[in-house]
Amino acid sequence: MRALAALLFATACLAQEPVRTTIGIPALVTGVVLEGSEFEPIETTLKSPIVLRIEHMQKHGTANRYALQFTGMEAGQYDLATFLRRKDRSDNGAMPKIPVVIEAVRDDSQHEPNALQPMKARDVGGYARTMWLLGGAWAIGLLAILFAFRKKKAAPAAILRKATLADRLRPAVARAIDGSLDSEGRAELERLLLSVWRVRLSLQDVPVREAIVLLRAHEEAGELLRALDQWLHAKSPQPVDVEALLRPYSKIEDEGGGAA
Amino acid sequence: MSKTTPHSQQNVAATIRFLDAVRQRVATVVVGQDVVVERLLIALFTGGHILMQGVPGIAKTLLAATLSKAIDLQFARVQFTIDLLPSDILGSEVLDQRTNTFQVLKGPIFTNLLLADEINRAAPKVQGALLEAMQERKVTIGKESFKLPAPFLVIATQNPIEQAGTFELPEAQLDRFMLCHRLQYLPKHDEKEVLRRNLMLGVRREAKGAIARTEFDAISDSPVGTQEDLISAMEAVHHVHVSDAFLDHVVEILDRTRKHPAIALGCSPRAGIAMLKASRARALIHGRDFVVPDDLFALAEDCLLHRMRLSYEALADGKTTASVLEELLTEVGASKSALAKA
Numbered sequence: 321m322r323a324l325a326a327l328l329f330a331t332a333c334l335a336q337e338p339v340r341t342t343i344g345i346p347a348l349v350t351g352v353v354l355e356g357s358e359f360e361p362i363e364t365t366l367k368s369p370i371v372l373r374i375e376h377m378q379k380h381g382t383a384n385r386y387a388l389q390f391t392g393m394e395a396g397q398y399d400l401a402t403f404l405r406r407k408d409r410s411d412n413g414a415m416p417k418i419p420v421v422i423e424a425v426r427d428d429s430q431h432e433p434n435a436l437q438p439m440k441a442r443d444v445g446g447y448a449r450t451m452w453l454l455g456g457a458w459a460i461g462l463l464a465i466l467f468a469f470r471k472k473k474a475a476p477a478a479i480l481r482k483a484t485l486a487d488r489l490r491p492a493v494a495r496a497i498d499g500s501l502d503s504e505g506r507a508e509l510e511r512l513l514l515s516v517w518r519v520r521l522s523l524q525d526v527p528v529r530e531a532i533v534l535l536r537a538h539e540e541a542g543e544l545l546r547a548l549d550q551w552l553h554a555k556s557p558q559p560v561d562v563e564a565l566l567r568p569y570s571k572i573e574d575e576g577g578g579a580a
Numbered sequence: 581m582s583k584t585t586p587h588s589q590q591n592v593a594a595t596i597r598f599l600d601a602v603r604q605r606v607a608t609v610v611v612g613q614d615v616v617v618e619r620l621l622i623a624l625f626t627g628g629h630i631l632m633q634g635v636p637g638i639a640k641t642l643l644a645a646t647l648s649k650a651i652d653l654q655f656a657r658v659q660f661t662i663d664l665l666p667s668d669i670l671g672s673e674v675l676d677q678r679t680n681t682f683q684v685l686k687g688p689i690f691t692n693l694l695l696a697d698e699i700n701r702a703a704p705k706v707q708g709a710l711l712e713a714m715q716e717r718k719v720t721i722g723k724e725s726f727k728l729p730a731p732f733l734v735i736a737t738q739n740p741i742e743q744a745g746t747f748e749l750p751e752a753q754l755d756r757f758m759l760c761h762r763l764q765y766l767p768k769h770d771e772k773e774v775l776r777r778n779l780m781l782g783v784r785r786e787a788k789g790a791i792a793r794t795e796f797d798a799i800s801d802s803p804v805g806t807q808e809d810l811i812s813a814m815e816a817v818h819h820v821h822v823s824d825a826f827l828d829h830v831v832e833i834l835d836r837t838r839k840h841p842a843i844a845l846g847c848s849p850r851a852g853i854a855m856l857k858a859s860r861a862r863a864l865i866h867g868r869d870f871v872v873p874d875d876l877f878a879l880a881e882d883c884l885l886h887r888m889r890l891s892y893e894a895l896a897d898g899k900t901t902a903s904v905l906e907e908l909l910t911e912v913g914a915s916k917s918a919l920a921k922a
Contacts, residue, residue: 339615400630421870430680441735503824504827504828506824506825507825507826507828507832508828508832510825510829510830510873511832511873511912514873523911527906528877528880528906528909528910528912529767529874529877529878529880529881532873532874536874547874549870549872552823552825552826553821553823553825553826553871553872554821554823555820555821555870555872557867577627
């Protein structure tokens, strides 16, 4: 009963498509379960259409499981079972078919190998060119990054170049005169006026703490600073005519201080 | 000069008289150094501490001793060395063998005016102990806490030249000093006057011997002001008016220290507070009851420089914190916000 089941299983497995190969190219048929004692390939002669060898064998219940490697010598359909015999020379008995197909690449009339087809040789070398290409790509990338970076910086730099001290002072003075300047703006106006006088008296290179002392000592600048003290800083300020104080700066032109 | 309210006017006038007397007393012993005297008074009036950087021999100790005697303050001096221990400054508990109990022996820190000479020569744990006491104004010895006397002012000195075997104060600890003043050599005419005065010192007889008199012997023991005068001056500082415009100037400068590309560590809000306090005291010393930008620019270096740290790139470019601060102050007139509005 078990032998019959193994035979049915083997038959079911081998009922699949036959294994195909071409002449001279080895192929493998696995999972061949054969009941009974151990099998071996029959002797091969010069006229054998198939050369068979047992790649692997293992016990499978009362049967044996084989992996058969075969190499076809002549085109055609064959049953590998016919190329097997029992080692103990007993009768093979009922064996399943192990179909294989050997195909020919050449026609039967062709006795010489196929002629080689001319093909383009692979490009040998080219390392220098590859390096040049990679280097070029890297340089382009670097320039792109630098260019993009400069482009972003260019906008404020342009404003810095264009906005002179006078340009910044005029609107602040105008707002101070019409009373719309807030505390922060007044502080900024004071700093701008200090800068204007530092430029006027060529004190840009003098430390600020010393420059402000010199400005206080100057007749016109000192008067302005004292009035600013009263307007902006004094605890009990004296009245200051802001309009009269700042009017000389309302139409101030660039005096060479630039965007200092 | 502005108009002042009667109360503050009285305070300012009294303080100016007191200051003039102190200055005159200091001038009898110390030649020149008007700015240093002003900075010491600012520190004294505001309860801040001052770090003085300068080479040895430019009258740092003499100045502190003269000032303390002029205002009738207790004065102590500690020479910081590598083997100094925190207990050498703060004090310690000692066993009284008669009563078999521990008695507290207070250290030299229990004084009004403490001169911490060459603070960077002591180990960090000693520096830390002093700086902690400076901030908290109290000292714990054993299990008991003691308040330090009021007023309490630490005048620390650092020699900027000899750096071998010293422990540089980190920025966080430097920040505890309200002011850091860099002392310069005297102008030639002042130095000549120092030499001339030294020639006239003579010799002091003692017992059967004699000792060559030093400048310290020239310090008068009679004070020209009392601690009450000092307290009045401290109160007067708090009546000095600070305008919104001035606050904006301070904020602008602090902000610039934080955004300047050459500065890795800008100034903390404590720097701004120090600047305000110092400006108020300077205004009072100059006879004003309100601050002006002059105070800010005059004190910027002492208040900000030790709180700034340059970036490695700036250091590699050979820049100094002083040059960067000067550049920053110079640019204050051309603020970026002004550019945007223009």
